[in-house]
Amino acid sequence: MAAAAPAIHTVDLTKRFGGTVALSGLSMTVPRGEIFGFLGPNGAGKTTSVKLLLGLLKPTSGEAWLLGEPIGDLGTRRRIGYLPELFRYQGWLDAREVLALHCELAPLPRSIWKEEIAAALDTVGLSERADDRVSTFSKGMQQRLGLAAALVGKPELVFLDEPTSALDPVGRHDVREIIRGLAARGTAVFLNSHLLSEVEQVCDRVAVVDHGRVIASGTMDELLSGTAVKVRVSGLDDSALTKLAAFGPLDDEGEHLTFTKLDIERVPELVSTIVALGGRVYEVAPRHQTLEDRFLQLLHEEER
Amino acid sequence: MPPVLVFARLTVQESSRRRLLLALVILTLLVVGFSAWGFQKITTVTRSDGTLLPHDQVSLITSQLLIVITFMYSGVLALSAAVVAGPLVSAEVESGLLLSMLARPVRRSEVVIGKWLGLAVLVFIYAAGSAALELTAVNWATGYEPPHPIELVLYVAAEGLALLSLGLVLSTRLSGITGGVIALVAWLMAWIAGVVGDIGTGLQNSALQNVGTISHLLLPTDGLWRGAVYAMEPDVILTALRAAGTAGRANPFSAVDPPPTAFLAWVVVWFALMLTLSVWSFRTREI
Numbered sequence: 001m002a003a004a005a006p007a008i009h010t011v012d013l014t015k016r017f018g019g020t021v022a023l024s025g026l027s028m029t030v031p032r033g034e035i036f037g038f039l040g041p042n043g044a045g046k047t048t049s050v051k052l053l054l055g056l057l058k059p060t061s062g063e064a065w066l067l068g069e070p071i072g073d074l075g076t077r078r079r080i081g082y083l084p085e086l087f088r089y090q091g092w093l094d095a096r097e098v099l100a101l102h103c104e105l106a107p108l109p110r111s112i113w114k115e116e117i118a119a120a121l122d123t124v125g126l127s128e129r130a131d132d133r134v135s136t137f138s139k140g141m142q143q144r145l146g147l148a149a150a151l152v153g154k155p156e157l158v159f160l161d162e163p164t165s166a167l168d169p170v171g172r173h174d175v176r177e178i179i180r181g182l183a184a185r186g187t188a189v190f191l192n193s194h195l196l197s198e199v200e201q202v203c204d205r206v207a208v209v210d211h212g213r214v215i216a217s218g219t220m221d222e223l224l225s226g227t228a229v230k231v232r233v234s235g236l237d238d239s240a241l242t243k244l245a246a247f248g249p250l251d252d253e254g255e256h257l258t259f260t261k262l263d264i265e266r267v268p269e270l271v272s273t274i275v276a277l278g279g280r281v282y283e284v285a286p287r288h289q290t291l292e293d294r295f296l297q298l299l300h301e302e303e304r
Numbered sequence: 305m306p307p308v309l310v311f312a313r314l315t316v317q318e319s320s321r322r323r324l325l326l327a328l329v330i331l332t333l334l335v336v337g338f339s340a341w342g343f344q345k346i347t348t349v350t351r352s353d354g355t356l357l358p359h360d361q362v363s364l365i366t367s368q369l370l371i372v373i374t375f376m377y378s379g380v381l382a383l384s385a386a387v388v389a390g391p392l393v394s395a396e397v398e399s400g401l402l403l404s405m406l407a408r409p410v411r412r413s414e415v416v417i418g419k420w421l422g423l424a425v426l427v428f429i430y431a432a433g434s435a436a437l438e439l440t441a442v443n444w445a446t447g448y449e450p451p452h453p454i455e456l457v458l459y460v461a462a463e464g465l466a467l468l469s470l471g472l473v474l475s476t477r478l479s480g481i482t483g484g485v486i487a488l489v490a491w492l493m494a495w496i497a498g499v500v501g502d503i504g505t506g507l508q509n510s511a512l513q514n515v516g517t518i519s520h521l522l523l524p525t526d527g528l529w530r531g532a533v534y535a536m537e538p539d540v541i542l543t544a545l546r547a548a549g550t551a552g553r554a555n556p557f558s559a560v561d562p563p564p565t566a567f568l569a570w571v572v573v574w575f576a577l578m579l580t581l582s583v584w585s586f587r588t589r590e591i
Contacts, residue, residue, distance in 0.1 A: 054407045056591045074409045082407035086400030090314070092321040104310055105408035149404055159407075 005068030007032050007157045007188030008053065013062035015048055015212075022048040024212040025062065030205070032156070035179055035189045037203035039196065039295060045212040046192045047085050050159050053190075054082060067156055078106060081150035085161035085192070087143055091135030095126055095145055098134060099152055106153045120148035123178055139166040147178065158182060161192040176202050200291040208298050216298050220291075226261045228293040232283035233257060233274055240277040247273075249300035251293075260293035260300070262286075307410045311418025312425065319388070319426055328384070332434045339373055340441035347446055359447065360540070366448040367538050370438075371557050374460065374536060377434055378529060381464035385427060386487035389471025391480025392419050397591055398479070406591065413583040416472065420579060423468050431461035452535035459532035462571065463525045467491055469578035470523065476585040494519045498526030499556045506554025524571045526556075527563055534559040 008030035015023040023045040030036040040046050051057040053064060055072040069076040089098045099117040108116060121127045124144040134142065143166040150158055160179070164172040172195075179189050179202050193199050199206060200220065207217035216223060232255055236244075244250060244257070247270050251258040262270065264286050271281055289297075305313070319325050346365050349357050357365075393416065396402040406412070435457045443449055450456060467487055474483030501516010503509075520527035537545075537559065545552035545560045553560050 051591070056403065056406060058590065074411070077407060077409040080407065082404055084400055084403040084407075086403065088400040089404075090318070090401065092318055101310070101314070102404070102408065104305060105307060105405060105410055107409070146404065 004032075005065065006030060007034070008036075008064070008066055008190060010053075010064040011062055013049070013052060013064050014060050015045075015052055015057060016060045021212045023052065023209075026209075026214060028207055028214065028217060030188055030190060032188050033183060033186045034204045035183050035191060035202050037199035037206035038190060038192045038209065039194065039199055039206055039291075040209035041194065041299065044209045046194075046209060047161055048212075049209070050082075050161050050190070050192055054080070054159065078153070079156045081153070081155035081158040083143075083146045083150040083158075083160045083163050085165070087146040089134050089142060089145055089149070091133065094131050094133050095121065095137075095148075096130045098145060099148055102149045102152050108153050116152045120151045123151060123181075124148040125174060140168060140171055143167060144171070147175065151178075151182075154185075155187060157188045157190065159190045159192070162194070163191070164193075164195065164198060172198065196291045196295055206291070208295060210299060210302050215302050216294075223294055224289045224291065226289045226294070226297075227264050227286055228289045229259045229262045229264075229267055229270065230283075230285045230287065231257045231259070231270070231274070231281060233279045233281050236274065236277060236279040240274075240279065243277060244270075244273065249297040251296050258293065260297040261289065307408075307414040308418040308421065311415050312422035315392075315419050315422025316425060319422075324384075324388070325426070328380075328430060329433075331380075332430075332437065335373075335376070336434075336437045336441050339438065340445050343369065343442050343445035362446050363448045363538060364540065366442060366446045367450065367536060367541060368557075370442060370448075370450060371533055371536050373438065374456070374532060375529075375557065377431075377438070378460050378463050378532065381427065381430060381460060382467045382491050382525065383488065384430075385423070385464045385468040386471045386491065387484050389423060389468045390475055390482075390484025390487060392423070392472055393475040393586060394478060394483060395480045397589075403591065412587045416476070416582045416586050417579065420469065420472055420582070423472075424465055427464040427468060428461045431464060432457050435460065450536040451538060456532050456535040459528050459535060463528040463532070465575070466523065466525050466528065466571075469575055469582070473578055473582045473585065476582055476589060490523055491525055494523040494526045495529070495556070498530070502554045502556060506551055508550055520567065521570060521574075524567070524574055527567055528571065530559040531563040533557060534562045 006029045008028070010026050010028050013023060013026040026049060038046050038049065048057065052059050053066060053071055064071045066076050067079055093101070096117055099120055100113055103113045103116055118127070121130050124147050126141065126144055126148060129137070129141065134145065137145065143163065147160070147163060150160065164175050167175060176198065179191065182189050191199060191203060203220060205219050206223060207214050209215065234255060241250070241252060247259050247266065248262050249260045251260055259270070267284060267286060271284060274281055343366060346362055347356070351357065402415070406415070435453065439449065439453055470490060471483055471487040474486055478486070497515050497519030501513055501519070504512025504516060542560065545558055552558065
């Protein structure tokens, strides 16, 4: 494939572990320079997908290409960065040495190591701890270090598997900025996450995966075109709630019911139905679907 | 630096920074100090008529004591190699340490061979360093030198290397504790099987002899240990052992002949097999 080949392209990528299907027929394309969010509940097959793409696991069937080359190609890995979900770095090295190791394995010319390492440390905010042993780092700092390791060598494609799992809100904000910065310089980012607000804030395009299958994909605008309606209500019993299922997927949070996809024209009908079922309505708030609404709606539909 | 050497360097660096080397150096110096004192005492032993033991007799006792001391060294080396090699790959897979490195343009064979190479260097340094110190101390205390010191170092190191290679194979699939324990038990079993083989030789029982031979082929540690023993035996002992016939061969701390060339050739093949198996096993492992 030519230089214009997409960052990631997969066709029916499937992975089975014995009788368990971890990933079933994943077909997707991630264009260059885009931030792609890969969403799904725990155990949906997100990390398996990343490991397949990186050649750490072998697919049972299907094909995939990274930057135009088949997965497993050694040369392509020079152009890729990876922050694993299970991140761990040599505790007996200091941060600078860990990054030097990644420069060496990348491999980058020794003449640019110093500059690359300094830039990566600065980006993740670890410059002042550069000469400290990794064993003295907090989990969040180790995750920042992992992010720095994924950034050395200016990769064309970066895989970030739950990159903020150990970070505080400030750290999460920083990571979002780093991801935007990567996209701005043309790097494609494959963001694996179950933190929906995080994905919603940075991603151009998302795919939702559940039980090893992609159940929806598209740009954010395409996915979030619907309306959700949140109702504050009391006096409804379980049978009444069952009847309200006619208005689409329902997220029941006690006093607050969220109809995650409901046409705005149906709101009056919804209110009159609730009243007829003996409910008392205090508040009705229609809004654009959030990624969480859409996500819950998709999983709800999937279960049915 | 090619990736294989990077992983070798990392392995040595890790042992050094985790103070494994320091611990071994301190313990070795302690043993050398105590044994030098002990050997020196041999030269002060007097006979019933009040005279000191003649030099030949001191050398004879020293040679036998040195074999026992060396057995301890070879044990330390074998145990350390098994304990370190057991988690060599598995611990880094389980902790996730290898994930980000394997996403680099690195072949899994380079990881395995690099780690083996790093530990092999440490095994040789320990074997050569501790032998140099111990033999110097013994020579200072008693004036005795074993007949083949270079071969002694090579056989002891090769024994450690064999345990390291076995531990590495296990480490590509099993957890560190399991791999380490299996390697240790295998080492002890191989030694005991060697003793059984000796008893078979003494009793001229071919079935028991075969136990020894087969164990030497499966795990050549005991066969290599016999090579180390042979390298430490002065001619006078060898002559006495040969004169004793089959009974002289029935002893795990003696060797009448050097290891046969065919066995040494098999050891080389065995190392190649272990490394090939490690590479294949790790290459086909899903991480």
